[in-house]
Amino acid sequence: MAPSVPQLTFNNGVTVPQLGFGVWQVGDDEVVPAVETALEAGYRHIDTAAIYGNEAGVGRAIAQSGIARDDLFVTTKLWNAEQGYDSTLRAFDASLERLGLERVDLYLIHWPVPAAGAYVDTYKAFEKIYADGRARAIGVSNFQPHHLRHLLEQTSVVPAVNQVELHPFFQQADLRAVDAQHGIVTEAYSPLSSGKGVIDDPAVRALAQAHGKTPAQVVLRWHVQLGNLVIPKSVTPERIRENIDVFDFELSDADMAQVAGLDRADGRVGADPDVMNVGAPA
Numbered sequence: 001m002a003p004s005v006p007q008l009t010f011n012n013g014v015t016v017p018q019l020g021f022g023v024w025q026v027g028d029d030e031v032v033p034a035v036e037t038a039l040e041a042g043y044r045h046i047d048t049a050a051i052y053g054n055e056a057g058v059g060r061a062i063a064q065s066g067i068a069r070d071d072l073f074v075t076t077k078l079w080n081a082e083q084g085y086d087s088t089l090r091a092f093d094a095s096l097e098r099l100g101l102e103r104v105d106l107y108l109i110h111w112p113v114p115a116a117g118a119y120v121d122t123y124k125a126f127e128k129i130y131a132d133g134r135a136r137a138i139g140v141s142n143f144q145p146h147h148l149r150h151l152l153e154q155t156s157v158v159p160a161v162n163q164v165e166l167h168p169f170f171q172q173a174d175l176r177a178v179d180a181q182h183g184i185v186t187e188a189y190s191p192l193s194s195g196k197g198v199i200d201d202p203a204v205r206a207l208a209q210a211h212g213k214t215p216a217q218v219v220l221r222w223h224v225q226l227g228n229l230v231i232p233k234s235v236t237p238e239r240i241r242e243n244i245d246v247f248d249f250e251l252s253d254a255d256m257a258q259v260a261g262l263d264r265a266d267g268r269v270g271a272d273p274d275v276m277n278v279g280a281p282a
Helices: 031-041 055-065 085-099 119-131 145-154 173-181 202-211 215-226 237-244 253-260
Strands: 007-009 015-017 045-047 073-078 106-109 138-141 161-165 185-189
Touching (some): 031 055, 031 237, 055 073, 055 085, 106 119, 106 161, 119 138, 119 145, 161 173
Parallel strands (some): 106 138, 161 185
Antiparallel strands (some): 007 015
């Protein structure tokens, strides 16, 4: 029996499964069986992006699943080179076509790319997409507090989500507080630190042994209890199923504090949003 995944509610009333399936670095053909496995395991939230090159494969997997569209939550993202009002609208049309969908549930600006100075105009195009009902919610990814504040000053729809790198080695407490202050859900990508070793940490391994779970399950449970939206990624069927099986145990306050103690000043694995440029990899 598939796990029952809790729902989070966005600031516009839209609900989303708290744990979803990420498909970064999964090829367009490989993504089809991966998404099929995820859907069979109980995932109903799929997170892709234009730059991943697999929107079409995600769309094929969804179409072949037989699951009603209203029972699925699909996120995609606008790539850096397409920022700007008119180019955003064209890029969104192209994403919908590749996905084979009439709407997405969440559309995100992938990076702020502050050097380009286009994310406000880009978000205004997002507001039109949202007003037209073609995205049920809109948001941002990799936005730091100063990017968020500038965006909020210039636009009218508060982002539903800010999707950022977040894991026990890089917990972004200040950013999560700013998100919460504005009613923005924080979504964690690279939740297991993309191989940087969080699942090999002795404290995490000890907690896993104590709970009869894997280290990855302990870390994902930590995210869930923090209130994060979380999107682990794997193409291994056993791990895909394992990653969603985190709703039958609970970490104590002491357990949560142990994980909180793993935060590091140098914990970031991915790019710095303040220097990420238009053509850099995702």
